[in-house]
Amino acid sequence: MLIDPTLVRDMCLTWRVLAVRPRSRNLFDILLSHNIQTPPSAFTDIASSVCKHPGLSPYAHLQSLEPTRTDQAFKDLTPDPWNEVQYQPEDSTVPRVSECRTKESTEPIHVWLQERPAVLDELIKLEGRGCVEHWATCQCGRQDPIYRCRECFTVYFLCKECIVQLHLNHPLHHIEHWTNGYLIRTTLKHLGLRIQLGHKPGETCPNRQPAYDDDFVVIDVHAVHAVALDFCGCERAACHYKQLLRARWFLATIKEPRTAGTFAVMEHFHILSLKSKVTAYEFFHTLARQTDNTGLTPIRDHYAVFLKMASGWRNIKAFKRAGRGHDPGGINTTKAGELAVLCPTCPQPGRNLPPGWENSEQG
Structure with a gap:
């Protein structure tokens, strides 16, 4: 060779x-x-x-051949000062780059391998009651609280009254109940929390109208929730679907709505479907898995309802972005093609073409 x-x-x-x-x-x-x-x-x-x-x-x-033009061209190139390595004697006081770096910055995997048992211990603690200061006393002073929220920042246990009062503005959080030495999931509806529309949080309408069969479902970013919902029945109260929209809940039907989706989940699915091409079927059943991944709690299939909500959300957002809400005629006077997004680079008279463009010479 x-x-x-x-x-x-x-x-x-x-x-x-x-x-x-x-x-x-x-x-x-x-x-x-x-x-x-x-x-x-x-x-x-x-x-x-x-x-x-x-x-x-x-x-x-x-090796004895004459240099070529290419060799001469490379010799004429100006050397890059960034590539020049300055010699430092062995007794130089300037620290080298390798000496300045710590083991944690150069080899972080070693630190991770050493701390894995501690990380696992902390996760296991959160599956139970955690540290003693988390469950010894409720914030109201009662002993041995047994309820904790999975979404709130705090991990402290609270009594039933305090956990309900704390979630008047967060009715879609998951609650855990400590019983028989382990935690089980429960709902704010089971603890007695009722969501009142048309009034301030904590107020109860004197003419409240419960949802149909007192069974209302709300689809959120992290789960599918069954809630106890009361509509406002006052004389000047808005209709039911408007009360839901004012609470930032989108709905699939106008008359007697039984299911709604938060604006957050509708916007999340809208962007996610455009970016990752996820389908409504996959997205909804992912939420169902997040609600209960064990299969022990039966969850009704609201996929068809969610599909209607997603279609309605896209349609309303298209009208909103086209400015149809500010038109005197409203949506009903929208003409064909008015919802299309104009291309900013295409020549359009009155927008991105100067006056008298039609009389200009052709280049």
């Missing part, structure tokens, strides 16, 4: 640099003990023999 000595010398120098320079090891190096700091023995033997005996190569006569 014919080997170019110049190529071999360059590769040999490269291997020597790799062998001297320290290299941060990744997870596969740690687990599988991979190491490439030393070159293969076969390559080392070839490189050593060629470096010691350059006459063995049939390409040795190429």
Whole structure:
């Protein structure tokens, strides 16, 4: 086999640099003990023999050739100062880059491997009652509280009255109940929280009208919730679907709505479907899995209802962005093509073309 000595010398120098320079090891190096700091023995033997005996190569006569234009062009290039390496003596007081870096910054996987047991312990604590200060006393002073919220920032346990009072403005949070030495999921509806529309949080309408069969479903970003909902029945109260919209809940039907979706989940699915092309079927059943991934709690299939809500949301948003809400005629006077988004780069008279453009000379 014919080997170019110049190529071999360059590769040999490269291997020597790799062998001297320290290299941060990744997870596969740690687990599988991979190491490439030393070159293969076969390559080392070839490189050593060629470096010691350059006459063995049939390409040795190429070193006596005259330089070409390309060689001269490379010689004329101005050296890049950023590539220049300044020599530092061994007794220099300037710290090297490798010495300034700590082990935590160069090899973070080592720190992670050491702290994994502690991280696992903290997760297991949250599956139970946690630290003693989290459950010893409720904020009202009662002993041994047994309720905790999974969405709130605090992990402290509260009594039944305090947990309901705390979630008057957050009626779609998940609640956990400590019983028989473990936590089980419960709902704010089961604890007695009723959502009152048309009034301030905490107020009860004197003429409240419960939802149909006192069973209302709200689809949110993190789950599907069954809530106890009361509409306002006062003399000047708005109709039911308007009360839902004013609470930022979108609905599928106008008359006797039984299911709604928060504006947050509608906007989330709208953007997610455009960006990741996820379908409404996959999205809704993901929410159902987040509600209960064990299958122990039966969840009614609201996919068809959610599909109607998603279609209605896209349609209303298209009218809103086209400015049809500010038109005196409203949506009903919308003409064909008025909801289309105009291209900003296409020539359009009166928008991005100067006056008298039709009389300009053709270029």
